[in-house]
Amino acid sequence: MIEQSLINLIIERPVFHSEADLQFALGLKIAQDNSDIQIRFEKPFKDQYVDIVIFNHEIIGVELKYKTSELEFTDKNNSETFHLKEHAAIDLGRFDVIKDIQKLEQLVCSNQITKGYVLFVTNCSTYWTNQAYKGSDQALDTAFRLIDKRVLSGTLKWHSNVKVSTCGKKRINGIELKGSYQVNWKDLVDLGCNNGVFRYMIIEIPPEQH
Numbered sequence: 001m002i003e004q005s006l007i008n009l010i011i012e013r014p015v016f017h018s019e020a021d022l023q024f025a026l027g028l029k030i031a032q033d034n035s036d037i038q039i040r041f042e043k044p045f046k047d048q049y050v051d052i053v054i055f056n057h058e059i060i061g062v063e064l065k066y067k068t069s070e071l072e073f074t075d076k077n078n079s080e081t082f083h084l085k086e087h088a089a090i091d092l093g094r095f096d097v098i099k100d101i102q103k104l105e106q107l108v109c110s111n112q113i114t115k116g117y118v119l120f121v122t123n124c125s126t127y128w129t130n131q132a133y134k135g136s137d138q139a140l141d142t143a144f145r146l147i148d149k150r151v152l153s154g155t156l157k158w159h160s161n162v163k164v165s166t167c168g169k170k171r172i173n174g175i176e177l178k179g180s181y182q183v184n185w186k187d188l189v190d191l192g193c194n195n196g197v198f199r200y201m202i203i204e205i206p207p208e209q210h
Contacts, residue, residue, distance in 0.1 A: 001054070002062060002117045003202055005030040006188075014189045015073055015082050015198070019066035022121065026064070027052045045112050048103065058114035058207075061107055063100035067093050069124040069195040084195075090126050091141035095171055098144055098152060102175050104205045109178065116205035120146075121188065123198045128185045140166065143174070146183050146201065153180035179205070 009029040016022040023041065031039045036056055043053040052062040071084035087093065097120050104116030120127075130147045143156040157174035164172050181203045188198040 001030065001034060001060075002026075002119060005033045006119065006121075006200065008033060010189050013077075014075065014191060015071075015084070016066060016121075017082060017084075019064060022066045023051050023064050026119075030054065045107055050104075050107070050113070050116075053113070059112075061104050061113040061116040063104060063116070063118045065093070065097050065100065065118070065120040065122075067120075067122045067124055067127065069122075071123060071191075071193070071195045073191050073193055073196065084123075087124070090124065091144065092167060092171065094127065094141055094144040094146055095167065095175070097146060098156060098175050098177070099171075101152065101181060101203055101205060102177055105178050108205055108208050111208070115207045118203040118205070119200065120202075121198060121200045123195050125197070128199055128201075148183060148185045150183045151180050152183065152203075153177050181205075 006026060009026055013025065016025060027039045027041055030052070031037060034056070038055040040053040040055070042049045042051065050061040051064045054060040054062065067087045067090075068084040070086040071082065074081045097118065100118045104113070104118065107113045108116060127146055128148055130145060140159045140162050142159065155174065155176050158167060158172070162172070183201055183203075185199050185201050188200045190197050
């Protein structure tokens with residue numbers, strides 16, 4: 001459902017101004033493609049929020065991440081111009097994607113949602129390769145790399161040399177995953193310009209097995 005609606009959406013519009021823009025557009029597209037569901041945005045679950053929540057015979061939580069490299073693009077279909085900024089701190093971006101997996105795991109385990117999906121869309125190739133980025137110590141965030149076919153599982157921690165000033169108090173303790181999740185990158189769209197190739201990965205957090 002999530003992946004197909006994303007593909008359908010890209011046919012209508014190939015790029016988004018921001019994560020919020022993608023969140024709203026995708027939520028509406030999911031609702032349009034599936035007449036038997038209800039959609040909620042930023043639904044609270046105790047002390048945290050989920051980007052998109054889908055209600056039908058089950059409750060599905062969807063967390064989105066949209067990280068960009070600098071891009072200037074005009075969509076000729078509607079003459080809309082997009083000015084995407086360069087999102088720095090790729091190490092933190094990687095961490096936050098995996099943190100969303102943990103977040104949805106916890107909601108599934110506590111029976112607050114039936115299952116979940118983490119969707120990450122980016123035109124920054126550093127995310128799907130193992131390359132370092134300018135100004136970084138590439139060893140610090142090795143545990144959080146999102147290279148294709150990697151399996152995310154268990155305890156993921158920063159390198160022992162990391163400082164709180166690098167990742168912040170909320171990220172310093174790392175992440176503990178209950179399940180195992182393989183990263184699979186797929187092509188989304190090629191705008192035919194510099195930084196115009198967008199790819200996506202989608203991770204499913206399945207229902208709790210009793």
